Amino acid sequence: MTRPTIVPMDLPDTAFPYPRPQLVRAGWASLDGWWEFAFDDQDRGLDEGWYDGRPLARRIRVPFPYQSGTSGVGTREVHEIMWYSRSFEVPAGWTFGELLLHFGAVDYAAEVWVNGRMAGRNRGGHVPFYFNIAPYLRPGPNRVTVRVEDRQDPYQPRGKQSASGKPVRIYYWCTSGIWQSVWLEPVPAVRIDHLRILSAQPDGMLAVQANLHAPFGAWEAELDVFDGIESDHLIARTRAGTHAAHIVLSTRIASPQPWTPSNPHLYRLRVRLYHQGTLLDSVESYTGLRKIELRDGYFHLNGERIFLLMVLDQGYWPDTLLAAPSDAALRADIGWIKRFGFNGVRKHQKIECERWLYWCDRMGLMVWEEMPNARGWSTKAEERLLIEWLRAILRDLNHPSIIAWVPLVENLGFPELTMHPEQHSYLEQMVGRTRMLDATRPVIDNDGWHHTDLTDVCTIHDYTYPVDKLLARYTDTLRTGRPPDKGWSRDTSLFLDGARYRGQPIVLSEVGGYLMEASEVAPERRDRLYDAYGVVRSDGELAERYRVLMEGLATLPFLAGVCYTQLADIEHERNGLLTALREPKIDPDAVLALHRRLWPTA
Structure with a gap:
């Protein structure tokens, strides 16, 4: 296989400001930048005591995965165990009862030592964690060491990261190890641990x-x-x-x-x-003062009916993968979404870093937050998925931009959902526990198809093309107000046996996805992917296809929202409105004008 082109970015050691914008203290220090690093393919590090402060042979720039050129390592080979280490000194003048060592996200399982003493462990690749390291400090330089395991395990929540380690169809290169900021925070022993916005009406x-x-x-x-x-x-x-x-x-x-x-x-x-x-x-x-409600088959924001005009965003960059290149890159993506005239975004199979949600809050973008799913089903997979999902909700429930929770998409990790009562029951448990944490937002149980009775929104993924064929699928819906019994993919049932449509808002939460023809895509990868979506051969053809699609969807008055696939190209999946380098393929001002003409309430 051809080695991918990796272009390192010229970044300062610290490219991110304060990492936790919903709970800010005056004192903090970033540990982003150059760390010592080593692969441990033979899993010898624990037995040999690599946590004792010894130097590691390589260097890596945190918070970028080793698969990234920006990290300074830049290999896409699979390494399932890796070690990080660096020295630091507590900034002069700091006084504290406890000193917290924060990690924004480490994929997947982490063990942390300070000065050779175990500080703590974490499992879950998409959520933050911290340890009080004050008991392990000593005068002068201190040493932190991190051991990370990221197995090619289909039973751990991995989102769109390929379980084989290599991109295939709709799955991409993996993001392993530390991929969000690491930082220190001095805190009093008696302190505010968490704020929860109970009501902001x-x-x-x-x-x-x-x-x-x-x-x-x-x-x-x-x-x-x-x-x-x-x-x-x-x-x-x-x-x-x-x-x-x-x-x-x-x-x-x-x-x-x-x-x-x-x-x-x-x-x-x-x-x-x-x-x-x-x-x-x-x-x-x-x-932010806002209220989201579902009434009469539509979304209402602050008492006013609103059409959800969303774009699917997977949060991948050509070099840094799931890790954002910088805070400016996060803000720029939201700027593009707003410039195209979308009022919402479906963050797909990723718990994005909090800085992205901060910019959604500030710039005005409604968000569907979605859990990265596993690929296989087991008791261990159940536990991993639910625990990490609930932690993500607790981290993010104060953000006014979030208007929906999505624990599952397209049965990912639930391969026998239609035949296995236990999987059906577990999905309903996930929805129920989501509501226990937050009863103010709707929950989409299984985005795309195979809904249970518990879903607050009837979402449909439909890549039918051409547009007239897509619209013909909804002829009966125009007459009855009820969605089709079957979905677009493999004649999939829209609702599971025993469940039925109950008047929920209907959203085409994946639509479009027009792939740009690319001769350099290998035929064995191109055939299966390109057979599933429409194909265009130029930017002009994409613009025309997009216009016809949106004008067609606007003739379906029962729709409460749509989500176009997708914002930016990712690797071989070239169906973005932007290239992977964030260059527009079609005129954003023309798209904005089209949106405003078709959906003035968006």
Whole structure:
């Protein structure tokens, strides 16, 4: 197989600002940059004590996977065990009760040592974790070592990463090891551990729950609300006390400005923790006032009906793969989505880093958040999937941009969903537990087809072409309001046996996907992929095909939303509105004008 072209990017050691925008403290230090590195293909490192602080032979730039040229390693060969190590010093002037070592995401299983002592373990490649490393520190330089396992395991949540290690059809190169920022945070021993926005209503009602790291007798918390994410204009303040490990702070914002895609107004929040008048901790966050509802078969935002005009985004870059090249690259992708005139995005098979959600909040983009699924079914796969999904929800539920949760797509990891009652039951458990954590947003149980009775939205993946053939599939729906019994792929049932359509909003959550003809794509990879989608041979043909598709979809009044596949090309899958290098194939201004003409409520 031809070796892929890997183009390293010229980046500073630290390309990302504060990694956790929903819970900000003043003090922090990035550990991104050059680390020592080694592969451990014979799995000798534990027995030989590589965690003892010894130097490792290679160098890697964190937070980029070893498969990336930007990492300084740049091999696409499969290595399932890897080690990282670096020295650091605690910044002068820091005072703290505990020192937290944060990892944004490490794929897949990590063990962490500080100065040769075990600090902790984590399993789950898409969610953050941290350890208090204060007990392991010593004066002067300290040493952190990380061992990572990323097996080619179909039973671990892997999203679109190929289980073979090589791209095939709709699966891509893997992203192994540390792929999001690593950072230090000095914190008081008694502190605010988590904020949860319980209510942020368009009428100005705001309720914030502050959770203490540990019970602390009698304590007080104060909430300040500022009129703008960068504003110092204080518009509300409330204070309360408790003896419990959490407290709810409620207030009403006068003259509220609801959050919408066209006016994504955000309010800066500050929560301070006191004990007997002494300030113990202070954190900052933000929120947007918005309410998402499903009524009469459509979505309503802040009481107004809105059409969801989305694009599918997989968050891959040509060199850095699942890891974003920089914070600017995350913001630029959202800028392209807005420029094309979309008001929403379906982040596909990826839990994106929080900085991306921050920019969605700030720039005004509605998000469907989706769990990366496994490929196989087992008891172990069940446990891995559910635990990581619930952790992702807990990380992200304060973001106003998120308007839907999607635990499963196209039966991925549920190969016998139609025949196996246990898999059907487990899917319903995932939906139920999602709602237990967050009852304010709709849940799409299994995006695309094979829905249960629990889905809040009836989503359909339909790549039928040409457009007149696609529209003919919905002739009866125009008359009855009910979706077809069968889906587009392999005559798949839209609902599982025993379940039925109950009037939910109908969304074509994958449509289009027109592939650009490319002679350099190997025939054995091209035939199967290109047979499933329409093919275009020029940018002009793509623009015309897109226009005809969208004009056709606009004639289906029962639709509550559509999602076009996709934003950018990925490897051999060249069906983006942008190239993999983020160059537009069709005029974004023309697409924007088309969207505004067809769907003025989007």
